[in-house]
Amino acid sequence: MSGRLxxxxxxxxxxxxxxxxxxxxxxxSGRLRAAALGTALASVLVPALSACGGEAASAGxxxxxxxxxxxxFPTHWDPVxxxxxxxxxxxxxxxxxxxxxxxxxxxxxxLAKSWEYNAKGDVITFHLRPGLKFSDGTPVDAAAVxxxxxxAQKQKNSALFGDLTSIKSVEANGLDAVVRLxxxxxxxxxxxxxxxxxxxxxxxxxxxxKLDQKPVGxxxxxxxxxxxxxxxxxxxxxxxxxxxxxxxxxVELTSAPDASxxxxxxxxxxxxxxxxxxxxxxxxxxxxxxxxxxxxxNASNISLNVNKAPxxxxxxxxxxxxxxxxxxxxxxxxxxxxxxxxxxFPKGYVAFDPQSANAYAxxxxxxxxxxxxxxxxxxxxxxxxxxxxxxxxxxxxxxQLAKVGIKVTIKVDKNWATPFFAKNLTFSLYGTTGRDSAAxxxxxxxxxxxxxxxxxxxEPAGFEAAIAKVRQTPLDSPDYTKxxxxxxxxxxxxxxxxxxxxxxxxxxxxKSISDLPKNPAHIDWTGxxxxxxx
Numbered sequence: 001m002s003g004r005l006x007x008x009x010x011x012x013x014x015x016x017x018x019x020x021x022x023x024x025x026x027x028x029s030g031r032l033r034a035a036a037l038g039t040a041l042a043s044v045l046v047p048a049l050s051a052c053g054g055e056a057a058s059a060g061x062x063x064x065x066x067x068x069x070x071x072x073f074p075t076h077w078d079p080v081x082x083x084x085x086x087x088x089x090x091x092x093x094x095x096x097x098x099x100x101x102x103x104x105x106x107x108x109x110x111l112a113k114s115w116e117y118n119a120k121g122d123v124i125t126f127h128l129r130p131g132l133k134f135s136d137g138t139p140v141d142a143a144a145v146x147x148x149x150x151x152a153q154k155q156k157n158s159a160l161f162g163d164l165t166s167i168k169s170v171e172a173n174g175l176d177a178v179v180r181l182x183x184x185x186x187x188x189x190x191x192x193x194x195x196x197x198x199x200x201x202x203x204x205x206x207x208x209x210k211l212d213q214k215p216v217g218x219x220x221x222x223x224x225x226x227x228x229x230x231x232x233x234x235x236x237x238x239x240x241x242x243x244x245x246x247x248x249x250x251v252e253l254t255s256a257p258d259a260s261x262x263x264x265x266x267x268x269x270x271x272x273x274x275x276x277x278x279x280x281x282x283x284x285x286x287x288x289x290x291x292x293x294x295x296x297x298n299a300s301n302i303s304l305n306v307n308k309a310p311x312x313x314x315x316x317x318x319x320x321x322x323x324x325x326x327x328x329x330x331x332x333x334x335x336x337x338x339x340x341x342x343x344x345f346p347k348g349y350v351a352f353d354p355q356s357a358n359a360y361a362x363x364x365x366x367x368x369x370x371x372x373x374x375x376x377x378x379x380x381x382x383x384x385x386x387x388x389x390x391x392x393x394x395x396x397x398x399x400q401l402a403k404v405g406i407k408v409t410i411k412v413d414k415n416w417a418t419p420f421f422a423k424n425l426t427f428s429l430y431g432t433t434g435r436d437s438a439a440x441x442x443x444x445x446x447x448x449x450x451x452x453x454x455x456x457x458x459e460p461a462g463f464e465a466a467i468a469k470v471r472q473t474p475l476d477s478p479d480y481t482k483x484x485x486x487x488x489x490x491x492x493x494x495x496x497x498x499x500x501x502x503x504x505x506x507x508x509x510x511k512s513i514s515d516l517p518k519n520p521a522h523i524d525w526t527g528x529x530x531x532x533x534x
Contacts, residue, residue, distance in 0.1 A: 063249035064530040066513070068273040069262060073229065073255035077215040078208050079198035080152050083159030086433050088195050089523045090253060093234055095198030095217035096241070098126050098145065098177075099189050101436050105350075105520050107189040111140055111199065111218065111241065112177075121184040121472065126192075128175040129241050134201035135222045142172035147202035149179070155208060162449050163196045163440055166471070185471040190437035194522070220246045220525060230255050247529045263287055263508065272510035272530070278335040284508040293337065294505040295520040297434025297441065299344045300329070302397060302498040303454040308426045310381050311455075315374035317495045321360035322367040323404045328396055329501040338503035343492055344432060344441055346502055350481055351438035353488040360498075367404040378405030383427045385409065388416035393429055393500075423456045430454075433521055438484055439470045446491035455496035466490035 070090060076082040079091050098115075099107040112126040132140035149170050152160040166185040171178040179188065191197075204216035215223050220243070221234035234251040237243065256262055256274065263283050265271045276284060276291070284291045304311045304320065311317055326340035342359060345352040371381070383401075385408050387394050398408040408427075419425050430452055435441040444450045447467070448457040466487040473483045505521070512531045517524040 064247055065250045065252065066248050066273055066525075066530060067252050067254075067269075067271045069254045069256045069265060069271040070275055071256045071259070071277075072275070073253065075229065076212050077223075077226065077232075078205075078212040079200060080155050080158045080160055080205075080208070081212060088198065090232075091198055091215070092194045092219060092523070093221045093251060093253070093525075094215045094219045094223055095194070095200060096219040097192065097194040097197050097199060099193045100524070101190075101193055101519050101522055103518050103520075105436065107193060107436065110193070111145075115189060117186065121186055121474075122181045124179050124181070124188050126177045126179065128177065130175060132218055132241055133239055134204070134216055134218045135237060135239070136201050136204055136216045138201045138203045138216075140199075140218050141175055142170075142177035144199060144202050145177040146170040146172045147205065148197060148199040151205060151208075152197065157208075159451075160196060162444070162447075162451055163191065163435075165449075166191075183468065183471060186474045187437040187439045187471055190475070191435070191440055193436050195436050196440070221248075221251055242526060245526045247527070248525060263289070266508055266510065269510075272513060274508050276506050276508045278333070278337045278503060278506060280508070281335060281337065281506055288511070289508045290511055290513070291506065291508050292515070294507055294516075294523070295518055296505045297345060297349070297521055298431060298504065299341055299346075299434070299502045300393065300429065300431040300500045301344075301445075301452075302500065303420075303425075303428045303430045303452070304496050304498065305423065305426045306455040306458055306495045307423075310374075310376070310383075311426065311495070313374050314495065315370045316376070316381070318360070319367040319370040319374070319404065320401065320406075321498050322363045322370065323400055323406070324360075324397075324498055324500060325362045325400055326500050327362075328400070329393065332396065333392060334501065334503045337506065338501050340500075341502045342499045343488060344434065344445055344499065345438070345488065349438075351441070351484050351488050353485040353492070355485070356489050356492045359492065364404050371405060376405070379407060381406045383408050384411045386411045386413050386416060386419070386425050386428050388412070388414060391429065397429070420454065421451060423454060425454060428454060436521075439467055439487070442467055442470075442487055442491050445497060446494045453494075453496055455494075458494075458496060460490060460493040460495070462493070463487070463490045 072086045074082055074087040074090050077091065079095055082091060096111050098110060098112040100110040102108045111128055111132065113129045115124055115126045117124050128141060134140060149164065149167060152158050153164050166181050166183055167179055168182045169180045199218065200211055201216040204211045213226065213228065220237055220240045222237045223232055223234050225233035232253045236246055236249050240246060259277055259280060262274050262276060263280055266274055266289055267287050281291050304317060306312055306317065330338045330340055343353060343356060383406060385394055385397060387410065390412060394410045398410060401408050420428055432452060435444065445452045446459055446463050447453065448459045450456065469483050470487045473480050514529045516528055517526060
């Protein structure tokens, strides 16, 4: 969730993420439970999905068929428009990237077989694998990489421009893509993976609108049928660089109906793979399904706009910080799978800052005292909490702030993304699936142009210098962890975000599907097999 050489206004560039895309990205991590939306979808999609299940069974006879139903079915299949929200996991069926992430979170080769920096650290050259092509026959070469980066920077509705501000230019020399940077930045191999730079055929991307309806990539699968918002049918790509390790022949990806029907659909074989909410995990286990916890970087937060009253008063901001009981979110929303957090990284992750772990602990008495010092009596502050769909998280915030005298009215706006990314809201909720580059996660939250920073162009004092030092530090430097945690600490001084809890990605699958690689936040089909039956 998310640079363009001359960044447009956030209102123009970031609203392209779209409310549905943002909603699906948030909902997957257990933060938004769009009950009303799910019910509406169920009435439309259940008959279609029943037919799809039968079609997959007959078409897949003797083949390994993945039947995946998802609560974050892509709104856009153009990766530049879709951005780096949770739907990147599904787009990675079609698109490959320069790098990908292994089980340790390290960038490893994908379309690029290797790369190296110059001595200064402001130029990186990616060496592409020879002989590759997109599914439309277009060569996978440095010109395609250059086109992909420039399109992500310049396309009017790009959701990725803010992730690419370190890139000044790209030179294409056959299979060598020379990326010149605006600053020393050793995060680039982490950044240009499948979360931020899924590479489309430049021929197909010449018409972004057509690409959005007929995706063309160089990934492990090829789309053969796409019903927007409902279903995608794919087949194995024989020209994928690692095709020998892809053992799935066909994929049917569908948009999940009401969450309550997913487990029964898995039991009956309508699906054999699904992302699920924590509330469904116990039922899935009892149904004899495999339930596994996929490592991730999910974190929910309360977003404040410090450019608008009453949050232009630091005492009010601190009052909200002390009014939040993070444990209540965990207890009521995660069914034992989540944990409290006051930062965008899980405990134990390299960027998690132990020194900040206990900042702004729950203290409602202190919260009320600060409100009094700011000149407010109980009931004086009335806020609208604007969210994209019904969400029990909002009700918890409402109740907790009521205890300190702040009255909150919950307002559901299905077009929420437009005012949020235009920074027009005062008070909202957001969640993130993180980035493979910790520095990019930090800038997305705390940077002056960060898409998750509702208070743009505000940034906390000292953050700019701290994040620059991270970029200047090689990932294998003995000082990297210390430098990175210092940047997290600087970012957490931000008055624009109050983190609440983290919930992992939960997957339920048929036992016929073998275990997946535990790559943090990614779904990787390399080596995965599907045996007969469900």
